[in-house]
Amino acid sequence: xxxxxxxxxxxxxxxxxxxxxxxxxxxxxxxxxxxxxxxxxxxxxxxxxxxxxxxxxxxxxxxxxxxxxxxxxxxxxxxxxxxxxxxxxxxxxxxxxxxxxxxxxxxxxxxxxxxxxxxxxxxxxxxxxxxxxxxx
Amino acid sequence: xxxxxxxxxxxxxxxxxxxxxxxxxxxxxxxxxxxxxxxxxxxxxxxxxxxxxxxxxxxxxxxxxxxxxxxxxxxxxxxxxxxxxxxxxxxxxxxxxxxxxxxxxxxxxxxxxxxxxxxxxxxxxxxxxxxxxxxx
Numbered sequence: 001x002x003x004x005x006x007x008x009x010x011x012x013x014x015x016x017x018x019x020x021x022x023x024x025x026x027x028x029x030x031x032x033x034x035x036x037x038x039x040x041x042x043x044x045x046x047x048x049x050x051x052x053x054x055x056x057x058x059x060x061x062x063x064x065x066x067x068x069x070x071x072x073x074x075x076x077x078x079x080x081x082x083x084x085x086x087x088x089x090x091x092x093x094x095x096x097x098x099x100x101x102x103x104x105x106x107x108x109x110x111x112x113x114x115x116x117x118x119x120x121x122x123x124x125x126x127x128x129x130x131x132x133x134x135x136x
Numbered sequence: 137x138x139x140x141x142x143x144x145x146x147x148x149x150x151x152x153x154x155x156x157x158x159x160x161x162x163x164x165x166x167x168x169x170x171x172x173x174x175x176x177x178x179x180x181x182x183x184x185x186x187x188x189x190x191x192x193x194x195x196x197x198x199x200x201x202x203x204x205x206x207x208x209x210x211x212x213x214x215x216x217x218x219x220x221x222x223x224x225x226x227x228x229x230x231x232x233x234x235x236x237x238x239x240x241x242x243x244x245x246x247x248x249x250x251x252x253x254x255x256x257x258x259x260x261x262x263x264x265x266x267x268x269x270x271x272x
Contacts, residue, residue, distance in 0.1 A: 086190055114157070
């Protein structure tokens with residue numbers, strides 16, 4: 001069975017569908033490992049982490065592995081939160097990027113994380129995904 | 137050893153202290169299980185989850201267990217993000233609430249999560265912790 005937020009719901013937060021926090025509020029831990037697909041229904045990878053901007057409390061980036069794509073298995077990719085949408089029907093995230101285009105995505109090695117508050121780095125990431133960058 | 141974001145850093149994001157995302161951006165998964173103390177240096181409990189407001193991408197609440205407090209071990213407590221501060225020296229969160237006052241904190245049973253987008257519930261939580269509620 002594929003891991004998704006229901007199978008990772010150790011605290012029963014989604015047990016009652018009529019009430020409870022979801023889908024407006026979702027547990028970060030339950031969303032880890034969730035699949036990410038594009039709108040063409042292609043499996044792109046999965047969520048490894050959420051990076052919290054501590055001052056604002058915003059999730060600035062999800063960190064993805066595009067493990068299914070040739071040659072990208074060892075790298076991690078920071079994807080702006082606003083580039084992702086939760087697909088509650090299929091219980092997965094949607095990232096609207098063609099699979100081929102991800103070969104050009106800005107990634108990094110696990111042992112060499114970028115300084116995510118660096119504006120040049122952040123601008124490049126937002127430019128790639130076409131998301132607004134508010135840090136300037 | 138107490139679990140903290142360094143011991144839970146499976147991806148090496150804090151391995152290089154001079155660069156990398158922290159402490160401005162921190163991995164949500166690395167912060168799970170972190171201790172929460174008050175300003176008097178009392179151990180209040182630990183972080184069990186972060187609830188993401190999916191529309192805005194904000195962490196609306198951390199979900200805490202006040203397991204060390206008599207009679208509160210079975211309950212969970214939603215604490216507004218703005219009530220928490222990361223203490224990077226001690227690698228833990230600070231929640232400025234006296235230990236005794238937590239007996240009156242609004243909590244819930246694991247099998248009965250509140251509808252966190254309900255305004256009456258949210259107002260009550262923010263009132264208890266003295267944090268601004270922007271949902272009205």
